[in-house]
Amino acid sequence: MLSLFCILLTGLSCVLWEAVMGFEEVRLVDGDDKCSGRVEVLHNDQWGTVCDHGWGFIEAHVVCLELGCGFAEYPVQSSAFGPGSGEIWLRHVQCSGHESSLDHCSFDLGSHFQCPHQTNAGVKCSGTLLMPTLTLLSPHTVFSSGESVRFSCHIPVGQSHLSDFHLYKDRLLTPLVTQRVEQSQSRVELTLSDVETFHQGSYSCRYRIKGNFPSQLLRSPPSNTINITIVDLLTPQHWYNTSLEAPPGFVIRGHSFNITCSTLQQYPGASFQLRLVRSNGTVRHFLPALTPTVTFSFTGAQTSDEGYYYCLYRVQLGGRTFVSRESQPLPISVRDPDPLLSPMMISWLVSGLMFVIAVVFIIIIAKVLCNKQKQPSELERVTRTCVDNTYVALSINKL
Numbered sequence: 001m002l003s004l005f006c007i008l009l010t011g012l013s014c015v016l017w018e019a020v021m022g023f024e025e026v027r028l029v030d031g032d033d034k035c036s037g038r039v040e041v042l043h044n045d046q047w048g049t050v051c052d053h054g055w056g057f058i059e060a061h062v063v064c065l066e067l068g069c070g071f072a073e074y075p076v077q078s079s080a081f082g083p084g085s086g087e088i089w090l091r092h093v094q095c096s097g098h099e100s101s102l103d104h105c106s107f108d109l110g111s112h113f114q115c116p117h118q119t120n121a122g123v124k125c126s127g128t129l130l131m132p133t134l135t136l137l138s139p140h141t142v143f144s145s146g147e148s149v150r151f152s153c154h155i156p157v158g159q160s161h162l163s164d165f166h167l168y169k170d171r172l173l174t175p176l177v178t179q180r181v182e183q184s185q186s187r188v189e190l191t192l193s194d195v196e197t198f199h200q201g202s203y204s205c206r207y208r209i210k211g212n213f214p215s216q217l218l219r220s221p222p223s224n225t226i227n228i229t230i231v232d233l234l235t236p237q238h239w240y241n242t243s244l245e246a247p248p249g250f251v252i253r254g255h256s257f258n259i260t261c262s263t264l265q266q267y268p269g270a271s272f273q274l275r276l277v278r279s280n281g282t283v284r285h286f287l288p289a290l291t292p293t294v295t296f297s298f299t300g301a302q303t304s305d306e307g308y309y310y311c312l313y314r315v316q317l318g319g320r321t322f323v324s325r326e327s328q329p330l331p332i333s334v335r336d337p338d339p340l341l342s343p344m345m346i347s348w349l350v351s352g353l354m355f356v357i358a359v360v361f362i363i364i365i366a367k368v369l370c371n372k373q374k375q376p377s378e379l380e381r382v383t384r385t386c387v388d389n390t391y392v393a394l395s396i397n398k399l
Contacts, residue, residue, distance in 0.1 A: 023089065026066055026102050028123065030081045035069035035125040038081040041089050041102065048087035051115030052077040058097045059105065060123040066101050069125035071161075071209065071218050076122030083117035091115050126209070130155055132165075134205045134223040137189065142318030145196055145232040153205035153223060154187035161209040163217060165190060170201045200230040231317060233324035236263040236272070238311040240330060242301075250335050251301040259330070261311035262293040270315040275326070278307030289313065301334050308332075 023043040031037025039050045060072035091114065095105035137150035153165045162183050166175035167190040177190045192199060202225040208217050242250075242257035251257045261272045270289040274296045275282060287294045298305060308331050313324040 023103055026063060028063075028067065028069075028125075029084070031122070031124070033127075035064065035067065035127050036081075036123065038076075038079070038084055038120050038122045039063055039102075040084060043087075043089055046086060048089035049084035049117060049120040050093060051088055051091035052119045052121040053115060054092045054094060055121040059093050059095045059102070059121075060125075061097055062095045062099050062102050062105060063123050064125035065218065067125070068128055068221075070129050071126050073124045073126050076124060077119070079118050079120045079122075081120075081122045084120050085117065088115055088117065088120075093121075126161070129209070129218065129220040130157055131221045132205055132207055132223040134203065134226055136226050136228075140318050140320055141227065142229045142231060142320055142322075143195055144322055145230060146194055149192040149195055149199075149228055151190045151192070151203065151205065151226070152187060153190055153207070155207065157186075162186075163208040163210045165205055165207045167192065167203060167205050168222070169199070169203055175206075195228075195230055197230045197232050200228060202227045229317060231267075231315065231322045233313050233315065233322055234263055234265055235325045236261050236311040236313050236327050238262070238274075238309065238327050238330055240309075240332065245338075246335075249331055250333050251305065252337050253302065253334050254300055254337070256297070256299045257301055257305075257332070258295050258297050259309055259311075260293060260295045261313075261327070263289075263313050263324070264292065265313070266292050267315040267317070270313060273312040273314055273323075275310045275312065276305075276307045277310065277329075278304075303334055306332060306334050 023041040025042040027040050027042075027047070028034065028037035029040050040047045041050065042048075055077055056075055057072055060075035064070055064072045089109070090102075090107045091109065093102065093105050093107040095102070099105050132153050132155050135152045135154075137152050143149055151167060153167070155162075162181050162185060164178055164180045165188045166179075167177035168175050177192060179188045179190055181188050190205060192203075204222040204225045206222055207220045209220075210217060238259060238261045240257055240259045243252055243255045246252045246255065259274060261274060263272075266289065272287050272289050272294050274285040274287075276285075285296055287296060308329040310329060311327040315322050
């Protein structure tokens with residue numbers, strides 16, 4: 001019925017039928033393996049053939065790509081794999097070469113009258129593209145910023161028409177490394193140079209093969225994945241605390257002081273190192289970095305505590321030890337306490353001051369009490385006044 005429909009439309013294209021029809025699946029039949037044979041398509045649960053009118057390398061390439069069979073070694077016409085049976089679904093198939101399925105190409109409806117089964121199209125594909133294997137040539141999976149990571153990508157069985165290999169990160173569509181190869185090569189080294197923290201993640205590789213026309217490049221399935229870790233430790237900060245009477249940069253002999261190291265990062269199992277560089281050598285102190293900030297405590301400061309202090313952050317990952325850059329030097333000197341401000345002198349001064357305050361207080365109280373006792377009564381004041389006046393008067397008369 002469908003063939004009769006197209007016969008009635010002789011001279012008119014049946015391209016519009018593509019939108020109405022469509023098909024669900026493509027297969028290769030009667031070939032040497034699953035990647036060669038007569039092309040058949042499934043429509044309405046019925047398999048049918050494809051007419052070889054206009055059938056060429058590009059159309060054959062799309063079929064091979066859709067079936068995961070590499071590229072087309074050559075297209076087959078005139079029922080080289082034997083005539084099919086049933087409906088002839090497609091005729092005048094036209095592809096650009098970039099389609100992922102034959103269903104995406106343009107075509108006309110086939111018919112037994114215009115295209116009998118003796119003209120069925122077929123294809124011989126290069127075969128299924130093998131999955132490559134990615135290995136890590138570096139002896140570890142954890143790296144510091146600036147290092148290079150070396151991978152190896154290879155195909156276990158020789159593959160002809162090789163073009164190049166690519167290294168991909170996670171699910172990125174653009175490769176980070178591309179290496180061209182000779183057709184006889186099956187292994188290549190891919191180097192990721194000067195890695196930074198954004199390079200951390202999982203990697204896989206692919207290869208490409210060249211087809212039979214210039215624009216035909218097929219990409220293999222992805223390889224296994226390898227995870228790498230990038231460590232970039234920040235330079236820690238540090239500061240110190242001591243008694244208030246100590247001037248900046250100094251610690252009073254015999255007094256306690258603390259040095260605090262801090263970082264914005266935190267790794268499991270990390271530690272802080274406090275390094276003291278002095279004239280007669282270097283002393284190192286360690287504390288586990290259970291928190292981003294730790295404090296080193298020193299009691300009874302002595303001359304041996306003088307020098308330049310540096311903080312470092314250490315972490316062990318993947319069997320390697322990573323150490324941050326040193327903090328800026330923190331100079332600390334130890335000085336003797338000021339004799340005038342020694343504890344004994346301060347005690348004496350306090351005792352003396354308390355004694356003086358007590359004496360002054362006693363004198364004031366005694367004076368107040370004395371004045372109160374010597375205050376004369378009214379009669380005594382009058383008598384004394386009279387006596388004094390008389391005394392004065394007598395004195396005047398004598399003169």
